[in-house]
Amino acid sequence: MDVETECEPEDPSPSPAAEGDKEEQWRGPRPRDHPKYTEMMALDIADSTQVYTAFLVFLDLLEARNWKDVIYKGSEELQLIYLQGCPGEQEEMELVVPMPIHMTLSHERIRQIMECVCDQSKKEFTLAIVDSDSTVVYYQFTNGFVIPDPPDSVEEVDSRQSRKRQKKFRR
Template sequence: MDEANRSDPPKWIQQHAVYQDLMHLDVGDSAQVYAFFLVYMDLTEGEEIAAVVGVSCPELQAVLLEGREKEGEPVQMIYPLPSHRSIKHRELRSILDRGAPMLLCAVASDSSLVYQTV
């Protein structure tokens, strides 16, 4: 997802309603928005997590996902992170301080996804 090595997302992604909504959140990091979209599609298409919604995280200038693995279970925060970006302890803490368990998802340049519970 390195900005210099990644072209714009395919047209079908750019036209998707969820992607367009994300672009209106003015995150400022197109690589993170693209990572969010890939993770969103993986979770909703695979039906791994129910009721997935995007949540703005201004302190990280990022968009997080929020959802439940099963109905009635607590909400989880999912942080889609392009694999070329590093993350600092205080950034993780700002997400964990929201009071929900966190799932970190590293998104590789080939669109591979790796999930890690934090």
């Protein structure tokens, strides 16, 4: 069973409660008081660390990466919260699976994620690994091999070849 919620842009005007104490204004609201975080916790699917990780990635996609139509869903079978949205001006939805840095990931778990939450015709997702300082690193996973894009310019090819030659001569 998947649970789905859509994100609407929030009103940027400060709330009356936030205008009260100057120290509180400086620190700003705590993330755990955010309504979307509360909604994710209400799914009761994953532990609080995974929910907080999903919330941080949710904010990163919306605010730093300018994704549109970001929604979060929960998978009871996998005990995780994942996100879907459209990067920038793209029309096609992409799947993002948030994960804290301390959590281990096996080949079996990757396969389970692809089977349970990915579109059956397009088995790919982006893994968002979140460090304790809120740094988010994204890795893209696909089912099978993907041929890399060719270099953008001839200079890139030349610099790669010269690095290979330098390594060869150092031996």
